[in-house]
Amino acid sequence: MGGLARVWHSPYAFMALLSLPAAVMAAALGGGGASAQRLLDPTGEFAARFLILALMVTPLGRLWPGARWVGWLLRRRRMLGVAAFAYAAAHLALYVKDMETLRAIAAEFWVLGIWTGWAALLLFLPLAATSNDAAQAWLKRRWAQLHRLVYPAAILTLVHWIFVHNNLIAALAHFAPLALLEALRIAKTLKRPNANTARRSRGAVTERIS
């Protein structure tokens, strides 16, 4: 295997890629060049981007079944999900630091653009905690059921993004490809009602979400 191919297949290279924005932001924060407030938007945006990418894997697999690049993505889906959670946790930590007092946080809690963010993070907690082989083996079928929480969490994330900035464009631009893929996936499922059972009998274990 050549050097480039090795990098392409290495999970560590992918992890490093996912950590790159965090490294840049941490350097900016450590160097005093950026306040917590300035890093609020970028951390939230990267959390949403990785969430969207993780969610795109399943519908891409439906549309291009058996494609090698989909397999490549599928093997990295958990990393994308965990990275999304890590950026969301950093986003919350920066928010708390920027707000300074609990009173200030409580005062704006029920603003639509705020409680939706809290709710999304709350839903991500059990997902991140069970994003490992042991939890997957332990929960068996219930693991897939639990991880469907990612869909309401994604919708909450979208609502949080739209309303916290009172602006549709950036949030919709990010979520549009996912929405489109989900629409195509649903259309395909409706057209071939027994497609799922066929997939299942072929033993697609982790691909059971529909």
Add this chain to the structure above:
Amino acid sequence: MKFASLAVGAACAFMISAQAQATGLMTCESGDPAKWQSKDKLTKMMQAEGWKVRRIKVDGGCYEVYGTTPDGNRVEAYYHPVTLEKLLVARRGEILFQKK
């Protein structure tokens, strides 16, 4: 899957073009920045009214102030850079004040 490829391509194009759009809540017809009042003056004016000012940047030709109102709300406030008139105050996207 030709349709799916096309549709995904179109979505990516939309995504890239949308990134180029302005995202501010307010725009100001404020002319030459050389004739604007200083951020310092706005800061002092707001502090005198009981605001805490954390950061001021230019957005859509307006001064956009990140700060805390006299009643303790963390907000973004837009001011006209020439008249220093308060135009809009929003708390996490929720509009608290808008000049009529």
